Amino acid sequence: MKRFFSYLKEEIENIKQKDPCVKSTLEVFLYPSFHAILWHRVAHKLYNHRFYFLARLISQLVRFFTGIEIHPGAKIGRRVFIDHGMGVVIGETAEVGDDVVIYHGVTLGARGNEKCIKRHPTIGKGVVIGAGAKILGPIVVGDYAKIGANAVVLQDVPPFATAVGIPAKVVKISNEKLVKTKEEDEGCRIITSYPPIPRF
Structure with a gap:
């Protein structure tokens, strides 16, 4: 129970920090993101214990009430915020890292229907995915990459890059970035070495 309340506190503070519209803690309980992710964690536990029907039932009810569809098999990190949320779809084998921000209409989807393999994208920590973006395969x-609104991403995007367009291309990559995570207690660290920009 203590862990549950710690989780609730972290989620509430996360939404208050990431959405300047929040006027009170009570208001957070009206956010679709809050309920979608909370109930996804329940469904994910059930899914991992092979209670597949019950897990899918919860995810479908959440979809009906929030407009956010997260497959119970998807792995969602800490402090993920789905802003507005309507039309977001996250597939079964998708993985979403900590501190990711997802806007409405985003799809983390597959490009095939093969079973028992990884079909959906892996999203690193601190990524921002703009409204309507599709990340497939x-x-x-x-x-800390950024995906532009309505982009269709079909290839890997390197850390700290900005990708836009259909199909998405990297248009910017930071050579130096000041990063501070919640897990770092003593100041910030500067990351200056990244992989080269891929050729699309």
């Missing part, structure tokens, strides 16, 4: 979006 078992690709990797690196830490």
Whole structure:
């Protein structure tokens, strides 16, 4: 129970920090993101224990009430915020890292219907995914990358890159970035070495 209340506190503070519209703690309980992710964690536990029908039932009820569809098999990190949320779809083998921000209409989808393999994208920590973006297939979006609104991403995106367009191309990558995570207690660290920009 103590862990549950710690989780609730972290989620509430996360939403208050990431959405300047929040006027009170009570208001957070009206956010679709809060309920979608909370109930996804319940469904994910059930899914991992092979209670597949019950897990899918919860995810479908959440979809009906919030407009956010997260497959119970998807792995969602800490402090993920789905802003507005309507039309968001996250597939079965998708993985979403800590501190990711997802806007409405985003799809983390597959490009095939094969079973028992990784079909959906892996999203690194601190990534921002703009409204309407589609990230398809078992690709990797690196830490702190930004995906532009309505982009269709079909290839890996390196850390700290900005990708836009259809199909998405990297238009910017930071050579130096000041990063502070909640797990770092003593100041910030500067990351200056990244992989080269891929050729699309």
